[in-house]
Amino acid sequence: MTRTTPPRPLDITGVFPELAGLARTAFRLHPVPGEPTVHDSSVGGPLLWPADEPWPEYEMAPIPHWEANALRDIHLRRALLARSSAPPHGPGEVLTEDEQETLRRINTGLDHESLPSGPQPMIPLAQLYARDVPGLAFPEGTDLLQVLWATTYVPSRDSSPVQLRWRRCAEVRDVLAAPPEPAYVAVVDFVPVPCVLHPEAVREFPPYHSLDEDLAARLLAWDEQRSGGTYWTDLSVAPGWKAGGWPTHFTFREPPEPDDDELRCPECGGPSDALLTVDSNEWDGSDSWIPLECAKGAERPPDQPYGNLWDPTQVSIGRGYSLQIYYCVGTPSHSPALIMQ
Structure with a gap:
């Protein structure tokens, strides 16, 4: 399945030639719900994980006043909602009484008092094979990137x-057949729908906070004179899940920029760079980024009646923001830096 980003409304380097040397290649991942295997690049899919390697864990605690759920129940609820929403039926029309009771039980959540304490297994967030994202900065001798995360809110400045x-x-001879699962999920919106990927290389230019002050000011003034096709929305950074490229814009900070130490490796203090963007939506209010294959106004794929084309993973960061994962340029194996943007 191909996903094709439309051409940009204009070539911004024709207006600001100094941007030409700042262009980067990003890979829009274009996740689509499916059944990825360990041999596929994926979001939320199984990992090519060595059977003899310990699975990562994270010390979790349920969030007060938030529902905690079992991982299997989250997937079950999505499956029931998908079936109940399939045309020509309306919500709830095709579920049995037992299935409706199952939904009510899941929606109630688990009793926080009954949840185990201590570390819980992380879950797969993404797996990227180098063959699918050529040019991404893989360390020498590697050809696979795996990203795991805990299903709880990410504390500020905690990687x-x-x-x-x-x-x-x-080097992975024997693959772990049954990875451990957490006893509960603290944030349901952090459980991705398993998706196959359709990576597409696109050209990006820096967000405002990565430009020198003079150029950023001139671009901002240029944007303010336009009624559409602005640098911010259409000509710089692609929305959605992506690998590499430039980090996304800051959407809720004033000033809209990182602190000096946020972009430093949390282990060595060295420089870091954009690795993976986890986005709440595949595109925003600007229609220019909608893939040509996703016709404007087509809200749902025919085989995925529950969910939307712009929200295939059903992951939501905060109130619809993105999580930018940065890697240590000097030692990529170091812990990543994380910023909600």
Whole structure:
């Protein structure tokens, strides 16, 4: 399945030639719900994980006043809602009484008092094979990136809820057949729908906060004079899940920029760079990023009646933001830096 980003409304380097040397290649991942295997690049799919390697864990606690759910129940609820929403039926029309009772039980959540304490297994967030994202900065001798995370809110300036693994596929002889699962999920919106990927290389330019002050000011003034096709929305950074490229814009900070130490490796203090963007939506209010294959106004794929084309993973960061995962340029195996943007 192909996903094709439309051409940009204009070539911004024709207006600001100094941007030409700042262009980067990003890979829009274009996740689509499916059944990925360990041999596929995926979001929320199974990992090519060595059977003899410990699975990462994270010290979790239920969030007060938030529902905690079993991982299997989250997938079951999505399956029931998908079936109940399939045309020509309306919500709830095709579920049995037992299935409706199952939904009520899941929606109630688990009793926090009954939940186990201590570390819980992380869950797969993404797996990227180098063959699918050529040019992404894989460390020498590796051809596979795996990203795992904990299903709890990411504390500010704490990188521990996300872990990276860089591997060489040929070295994984025996694959872990049944990865451990957490006893509960603290944030339902952090459980991705398993998706196959359709990576597409696109050209990006820096967000405002990555430009020098003079150029950023001139671009902002240029944007303010336009009624559409602005640098911010259409000509710089692609929305959605992506690998590499430039980090996304800051959407809720004033000033809209990171602190000096946020972009430093949390282990060595060295520079970090954009690795993976986890986005709440595949596109935003600007129609220019909608893939040509996703016709404007087509809200749902025919085989996925529950969910939307712009929200295939059903992951939501905060109130619809994105989580930018940065890797250490000097030592990619170091813990990543995380910023909600």
